[in-house]
Amino acid sequence: MNEPTIDNTFEDPCQRAPLVLNHTEFASVTTAICQANESPRPPRAWYIAFAISSTLASLFGLLVLYLIITGVGVWGNHSPTMWGFPIINFVFWIGIGHAGTLISAILFLFRQKWRTAINRFAEAMTIFAVICAGTFPVIHVGRVWVVYWLFPFPNQMDLWPQFRSPLLWDVFAVSTYFTVSLMFWYVGMIPDLATFRDRAVTKTRAIIYGILALGWCGSTRHWHRYERAYLLLAALATPLVLSVHSVVSFDFAVAQVPGWHSTIFPPYFVAGAIFGGFAMVVTLAVPSRQLWGLKDFITMRHLENMNKIILLTGSIVGYAYLMEFFTAWYSGARYESFAFINRAFGQHAWAYWIMLFCNVAAPQLFWFKRCRRSIPVMFFVVMCVNVGMWFERFVIVISLEQDYLPSSWAYFAPTWVDLAMLIGSMGLFLTLFLLFIRYLPVIAMAELKAVMPEANAHPAGAHGSADDQNGEAVS
């Protein structure tokens, strides 16, 4: 791998580190980002990845069909482990989605300019992860054909949903989250779709991107309202993302199962979601910047910043694991203490130790700059985190196995359908992601150009010296 020669991870207090390397002209940025989408054929690796992931996605579809025809007995779920894999996968996927909103909304509010290179595909990742997440509770209800009963619609039976239940809060939280994320993603993409439209060489492209761009013409009067709307969406999406995972954690925390009934759950779940989500962003960013030639935009500095966030949120998660044990001991509640000792030394102890290794031990490598900047090391760590965060939800859900009544205790074992559906949902996620990087603008070009030093509109001579140096450092 040949990285760009300029080291933009070096901190020089006299100047801002450049966020775009090797490009000083707006036109070359546009061309570099568009060329992968405009080339008649994507790279061979794309075809191979697409073949594999779409096969898995089809498998997922077939398994859902099999499940609906046969019934939920095809899963390993049993009493008392009623939730099993579907809810583990649901929480896993919805958590992945949260990093996208964090990058697009929270970093936007904090004016973190480095977000511009990665926010578009992190947002896309959010949408696709929420699609995967939403599928699982829907098929988990068993009778999929009456899933609309979850919504308060007027009906002859005079039957309404019960709004005191966290499961119903979830319906509203996840559907709102999906809608708002989709709008945020699309609104952000309108100017870039207009770029695609204006560069189109074929009629088909011109028509499709023309319709999608809604006739955007870059008018300053439009930009003015657009920026306001975007800021408002960011300000709305920020509490939304925190609320969504808090509500997901209420599914557990409001129940009285030992190991679930805990006030630490909302912040712990949110930190875990951001942790797992950032790991997935890095997982996707590393191969796509290589394949799509985006190393000048998704630079080592971007990856390093994300690795720092992984280290921070990983430490918060590690602290939460520790605190859970402390609370269990300090509460003096026998069932609570048993649940935690059982997690670490009981029948599914192996899952607990995998989780601890992947989520707490592995990210500690990121204390070292050399590790934060090494592609193989970072890929190893983020793959650990991806696995670890799935196991975290496994460990939590599997607490159901041994609750208050020893006579109902059981051992949960997944069936082949459980495992194939987990892999199949990954296929669905990757298929959607591959279609996205092929057909839609992967990097927010308009936003990226606006953070280049060349976009500074102050008249010549009025430049701060830092800006001038910055411009030279880039060229």
Add this chain to the structure above:
Amino acid sequence: MSAHGQHANDSTGEVFGLLAEFETPEQITRAACAVHDAGYKLWDCHTPFPVHGLDKAMGVKPTILPVLVFFGGLTGVTLGFLMQWFTNASSLKAWFFGMVRGYEYMISGKPMMSLPAWIPVMFETTVLFSAIAAVALMLVFNGLPRLYHPVFKSKRFARATDDRFFVVIEARDPNFDRSTTHTLLETLNPTSIEALEA
């Protein structure tokens, strides 16, 4: 970079306005100040990204959008509350695509009006309505979607979403005069000036 007016006088039909092309954010900001000072009202700048300070230079008034989004949120929280109160804590009849009746759910002996338990859904409906209001009103105020615009007839204008910055002064503007407006634009040192067909 001298002004080339070869396109300005060769059009015989009705004109939509004059289009001047610039290369840098500095130039367009300076041009915007000049056009604004000349007293034009029906004109616009087209840029590939929001140029910082350009809306101020043009004298664009702050949008009312945030205020309306606040009312969107207010609508959301009210509807979220009413929905939960009607369906879970009342036995009233109302028309909602047909006559429907609320049902008083008695759950764990909790009060009918369980406000704390309703807060998550009320919060979500607030965010949902505000977000929809923000996006929908932004598009409505911007007059989008509008797939046709006279500026799209210009070949040069394709670069407005790439790397060029444009000023368009519309012929409908009371101050517009083909030759004086052209002279004004020429003094701003554009890369090109072009008349847009209506």
